[in-house]
Amino acid sequence: MRIVIVEDEAPIREGMEGILKKLNPSYELAGKAADGIEGLEVIRRVKPDLIIMDIRMPDMDGLTMLKKLREEGVASKALILSAYSDFSYAKQAMELGVSTYLLKPVKIQELKKVLKQMEEEVQEKNHQGTLLSLESMTRSALTGILEKTEETAAALEKKYDIKATDPMTVFIIWLGRFYDERKDIVLRILGEVDGHVQGFSSVVTAFPERTQCTMVLYHMEQDRDWEAYFNRSVVPMLLSNTDSKAVCVWDECGGFYELEESRKRIRRLLEWSLSLGNGKIISERRIADIPVYPLKYPPELSLRLKQSVIKGDEKEFKACFTEFLNYCRDQVHKPKDIKEACITFLWTALNTAREYITFEENELEVPELLEAIMNAYTWDDVGVSMKRLFDAIMAGGITGKQEVSPLIARAKRMIEEYYSQGITMEEVARKLAVSPEYLSRQFKKETGISFTEEVRNVKVEKVKTLLLGTSQNLIQIAAMTGFSDPKYMSKVFKEEVGVLPAEYRQMNS
Template sequence: MRIVIVEDEAPIREGMEKILKKLSPSYVLAGKACDGLEGLEVIRREKPDVVIMDIRMPDMDGLTMLEKLREEGVTSKAVILSAYSDFSYAKRAMELGVSNYLLKPVKIQELRKVLQQMEEEVREENSQETLLSLENIARSALTGILEKTEETTAALEKKYGVSATEPTALFIVWLDGHYEERKDIVLRILQEVAEHAAGFRSIVTAFAERTQCTMVLYHMDTAQGWEEYFDSSVVPMILSNTENKALCVWEECRGFYELEEGRKRIRQLLDWSLALGNEKLISQKRIDGISVSPLKYLPEMSLRLKQAVIKKDEKEFAACFVEFLNYCKAQTHRPKDIKEACITFLWTILNTAREYISFEENELEVQALLEAVMGAFTWEDIENIMRSLYKNIMLGGNEETGERSPLIQRAEHMIEEYYSQGITMEEVARKLGVSPEYLSRQFKKETGISFTEEIRNVKVEKVKTLLLGTNRNLTQIAAMTGFSDPKYMSKVFKDVVGVLPAEYRQMNG
């Protein structure tokens, strides 16, 4: 806690400095002044957490100094030193936010008590300040945990000048499996756009669990066509710097409280990437402006595919997939029709393998494959699913490929997304349409660790990130990462990492 002393009596000023050093190593003397005028300059320059000041001083008294500071927006807490016990100035002091008085001569125990109280207040306010930062408000809104409270609305309107219902827009860059290698360049591009484009303000953030980078636009000049600007200027820049390994989506919302609904709509828009490709910005406006054709799966397309499976001809299988891909891309079709055609393609592979080469596939794994296809956004994803299945067929279903099955990949993704909400293996198994016993067995078989250990490891990694990347206290971090309380979090953290969270923060701070 940074402290400035403003006191005209040198012995008291110097004595106070010595006392602070003895009371706590966390108390940092940021400056000293002998009167109100000098105090003004020191406080303006140092911006301390607490000012310990005398009332009666030459040139400018303490309350006049504090009044000027309040007019300038300085919110440092104040402790008044006074030799007077009548406090005739109490009303004026209260108006300036002063609630702590110490009579001269100052007693060390009273000073310690006051400073401990103020340190706790400063810590709490700093934590609250972090929680109510505009980026945190936006992230909470996007993830659905932002409550529409008077405090949040006041922070938006009074602190940041943002109306809770003013038009906002979401620009999302979805990177999927290329997230780790491409996120930094995408974030840099979005930050540069935010800094140089005039006519809107923005918040740029990233969601590792959703493999996407997000820009929230607000204070937008409605006379400008921002969707068109991003489509013509920003999207090409992102695609050229990610080797076309990105999907860019645009959605408009009515204020911060609707950002979660906007994100959900974007999830539906992403499906259209199979029909529209990633060369242009995907948006509802673009979808509304196109005409779609029905897609019928041609029976003759299956003949070559069946032969490729029977002969286990991987080259011919790849050619069949290219033929299927070109057929789907020849015209613009609805995502639902494309996904159904992909399912037919997958069933052709499975049924042929079962009939002609005695391939036995677990029904639960088949269900996971079908769900993986329905959840895919890119042709690259669909091709990987088909190739993974085909390799499994070529190996007779008995040898390990070294790759995660779609079922376990989806389970891992759900852990990443819902770890903080206390999700259980039973809930994940139910969502995936398999039994908990089967999921437990497959998870351990493919990852080498149990489902519970994976959740624990994910939580610990998130705790590490929050310890080093934020100023949040252990209680807040425990709540954000799904631990029941900070003590239990500390125990688990030490079991995994070898040191307590506080020690980890200190060692790596």
């Protein structure tokens, strides 16, 4: 497989070259480029099988480069490696036929799997002349590697009596992570439908890499509503035999060579299962008849979520998530709006945890979580990703704190308990039966800050909590946290946080 790398960061560009050689010595690096303009020249010249590219690059970004190549008829497969998970990028990439969109930093095993899949597709395309079965030709048409040649058209018409412009329908049963355990029963049901129902012919095949089974219908009787028939007779069988894990999607196209575009539309239709569920077929016709509403949930819910993270209240944490899901599902919303709301909700929890507690974020793999939500087709998928985040935050708790002696630990607890009463180091030293000088020296030695700085930090953190968790005014908050007046509290707060209390509340509300 001949590959071109288009990446503006030299370390990544050179590193990718080394990775490709290690993954498979047969991979041929046909060229490298540092931006879209240079990439255009290299790709036009070497005509690679695969383009590995970034999106944001100087002079010309990756998607603009790819659009120009597509307009010129360059059909090289494309793999995007990007640090950006913006929905608009993913949408444009899909429309340009990008095979896979991976978020940086990329896992080697994940990259290896994707490259192997692409190599198989390239090999299938290169050996297209030997394609004999209708299933092989249909798979090639769906994946976009079937070329529009006279030989192909002749084989379709002479061997299978299919004209290139005969109407066709694609019926996809998506199984997600239940594919391996449910695909056989789904394929059996589709085969029985094909064998027993009169009025159409079909090709049934499976796509393990997309965790779905596909039935392509043709030579259909034109006086029957086949979508309604499948909704009434076939979908209930599929759901009952997959424990309702299947999502069924229906799309109609104008001919064999339009199957790839149909598959792309189905990928977008699949996301509507978040709004419509999986009880019926999802199709363009069904979506057109359903009113869609803006997705809104009250700001108080975000505030409650922040409070639950700050307080470590796992029960309230889960209650907020459940309530959020109910807002998403109580009306029909655009999938894009739902996913953006999910990511916003995720970031609210994550950023609050970053600010108020310490947890093992290195093991969380945030880019992977974001990608999983972007690619989710069911609430089960979204729930798995969100639960991973919630469990990491709640299980992590406050970790990584510096170990201190029992004496300093007791002093810190007393500060936490009496900070609002103007407690002094002398009072704490007396209660701990040590001299103020010794306590001061040990406190600085073990924590790195002075006793007074610790009291100040605790007060500022309590002010933050009250600003986010209550509607108290600054006068009340100053009194509750032991500051002499709100002006002095605001001065100290700005020195520590960088903004005034009112600005902090507004920024986080």
